[in-house]
Amino acid sequence: MKITLPILSFLLRQLLILPVLLPCCRIILTDAAGGKWDLLLPNIGISAMHMQLLNNDKVVIFDRTDNGRSNISLPKGKCGNDPNDCTAHSVEYDVATNSVRPLRLLTDTWCSSGAVMLDGTLIQTGGFNHGDHAVRVYKPCRGYYCDWQEFKHGLTQRRWYATNHILPDGRQIIIGGRLQFNYEFYPKVPLVDKPYLLPFLARTNDPKAENNLYPFVFLNVDGNLFIFANNQAILFDYTKRKEVKTYPTMPGGDPRNYPSTGSAVLLPLKNFQGGAIGAEVLVCGGAPKGAYLSAKNNGNFVTALSSCGRIQITAFNPQWTMETMPLARVMGDMVLLPNGKVLFINGASVGTAGWDLGRNPVLSPVIYHPDKPSGSRFEVQKSSSTPRMYHSTAILLRDGRVLVGGSNPHPKYNFIKIFPTDLSLEAFSPSYLDPTSASLRPKIFSPASQSIIGYGQQLTIKFTIPPGRLNKSSAMVTIVAPSFNTHSFSMNQRLLVLGGGKVVAIGLSKYKIQVVTPGSKNLAPPGYYLLFVVHQDVPSEGIWVQIK
Template identity: 65%
Template sequence: MSAQPFSLLFLLCRLFLLPPIVLNISLVAATGGKWELLLPSIGISAMHMQLLNNDKVVMFDRTDFGRSNISLHGKNCRMDPNFGPLGDCSAHSVEYDVVENSIRPLMVLTNVWCSSGSAMSDGSLIQTGGTGEGERVVRLYKSCNDKTCDWKEIKDGLLRSRWYATNHILPDGRQIIVGGRGQFNFEFYPKVQGGDQMYSLPFLEETNDENIENNLYPFVFLNTDGNLFIFANNRAILFDYNKRVVVKKYPEIPGGEPRSYPSTGSAVFLPLKMQGIDKVLSVEVLVCGGAPNGAFIKALNGEFVGALDTCARIDINDPNPKWVMEVMPMARVMGDMVLLPNGNVLIINGGASGAAGWELGRDPVLCPVIYKPDNPIGSRFELQNPSKIPRMYHSTAMLLRDGRVLVGGSNPHNYYNFTNVLYPTELSLEAFSPSYLEIESANLRPKITSPVSQTRIMYGQKIEIQFTVKGKLVPNCVKVTMVAPPFNTHSFSMNQKILVLAHEKVIDVGQLTFTTRVIVPSSCNLTPSQYYLLFVVHQEVPSQGIWVEL
């Protein structure tokens, strides 16, 4: 791209208070991707979301926002003294049906604000913590086809209050729940009768700044050796949660700037490329964006400093690990990072200055960026077409089975506020379609014909994948990926992971149909038992995914 179009696009990605005609012109200058408004209002602001294995997405915000814009529709009202004798008859959680593009209200009783969660092996969502009366509550949601299912809540299901904590599913099927405001410890769920307790994690106290907790919503990833990579503030450890010992300490990110809440950057595990049944080429973490030291305090005082424009990448299993720094096309705080089926990373949402928190972010970044991890350094970032809707604090993004990215939320206010504010509470739902979904790629796009969705697969199994391609197939440009759908909130997607499976030679069986065999890992450190989305990718263009149960 020449310097002049890039400059124009850069400005349009940053300035949303422009005349509509200018925004329309910007679409010509941008490089790819398409935006679609799915629903002008879902009734709540989508602060948290999880894709379930029936193509439905459960979303929620908080119960103390005031009344939402969607009724509970005949369900019993939630009794709350703040709402008078009739209680609160509005919903604070909804289920979005991707196929029908419709919303169904759900009843959540306790405050889920700034909570955490993970999808379990049976496809249910176990969601933990929040604030107030919800800080030690465990909530279960199992979707159903007859539209009668709803939240179930377990009072005192947690040993400690968990507000701004992070969850991760473990090889044995439990969740580990790490940290939270004022909690330098971790615990597990489900509990083992008579045996579970809270365990100290001094690293969280060490990364807790004196003036502001810059270690909330820590970035947690399950390493291939079964240990946890835990990042908070500006540094990371490899942690053996069974023995409760630090296995490795990683160097501080160059520059020492914080990356976790409220200096909110984001992070992903880059694609794990399988070299056999359980061998992985490398295990890399990418951390992008955030806010400089002191940005949160300055924002509280009305000074909104520029966000960080760097990403840091590290091979966590390297004997001498070092962070490699890269510069993004623009600075970003409160951005979300979404793993795409072809292994690229979408960086989306957020602002260019300020910090996370009520009224503390400024300068919405409207253009997503695609990061291509396999490109040479210096050529990995690609700007995408801008949205017209700012997505600031409390926004979310999630990969769907059809390859689109669902985008919602944004409420930087204490309550719902739609007028006389810089960034009104956002109840809408959008979809961003990366350029691989453009009509020009239709002949390259595979279609999986076997196995069918919801097939159960076994550890170490060889699976024959049959697919069709309308155009000319390039066998060396085919890969099969398996994506774990995460729980997304506050710019971090918990449990997000993508594996590029080892596969055998692609065979042409005629009539534009092809087969290959892939090897499912045998290690639950690589793939804990749960539902995954499986894609065939041809020349970086993915098929629609199918659900597989491991």
């Protein structure tokens, strides 16, 4: 048998399997400039199709529930719907102890969606089969017995491949899904809430390949929603159920949503005190038009897209500006880093999303610098040795690392086929976590984590920096909304750079900076955020703040 790189990688990981309920030492895979990879746990028992960081520094991770037995058992007496399957399809990962514990899911979460509410509760919606109308609730708590609550008929419509976003009033809007050209809200108002038509989703639906599933949705600074599907975008007033702006078709006309599966972010919001603010969206990667059917029907795997489109969605006459990534990428994830940069990670360079339809994994992350001149914004990072193909995930942690998991391009768990099912968790540490940057790293000591802050108020942040290392002109404060990540899109992902005054010394190596919190719920919907002090592009460890 020919030993290929994916098979060799899998065999090596199997040798490292340790009991997943116990803390595990971190195994360094690479350590050099351009980031570092750590293997955290070689086997968490499930493949990480969905991820969400909670405000207690636990990460809820789950797969679909209809693909057979997993590799982690539920506690005795907690079998699921199938009495012959007492394995878990969800786990809670504890960042502090680097361990997981199994959670019980009953309804099918395959290709579902979600977001976190004001109080930190994860509301998770839709899926497949008996889970397509379900709402699932996970409340962060400190007890060992926290688990999912499930409501099988919580939605009015079937939601499979839909997108969720938190609104300024604290509700979630749930948009689209397979053959669902409409949207609805959660929580429900009895006898009032119903699905509302969104013709844009019907217009962008490809009858053969769809290419408008998991639409990219961002709350604009005016309270309307930017919605991107296939290769088109609108600005949508959900309160009046009206399209208020149609954006130009993205140049090239190639699709960017599932199954062509590019990714997108709302770039950092800044300079929003005392005047108008511009908001920009970046859409990158995906697969060319026709690539999905070519791979599925003919076994012909087309090279992924290397283009990015950037557009100021608040402009009077918005136009796309195109850029070229150093690596073509489909099924990649885009993660906002605390210093305002964007990390591209995971995915393949050939094929599309779908069962066994991707080839040539992209092992090297890329960092995008939004504020650099066009042509000099991309920086290739150190490679992982682990392919992260279809059904991979990536989220930001409070310490600045990026948690990476998943990859199962097969209908069932399969550890032999090309790109075998991956049950591991890794962390990618950007170069700002290199030991050489330690002397530049701030440490916040006030306010305390879990503090509550209001809108438009003065906020004083106190921090330390090693003696003689402070550059007062290069310090800033950012807040980041933790996102729900699945299928190469991070729902509700948002970063704001808080404006304010200068850095002032208050003692030996102690300083303070006064900033102004966001002035409206349109800028920052209520809920939990990670707050960082960033000094010379090096972020502190974050603290949790709740904006309400």
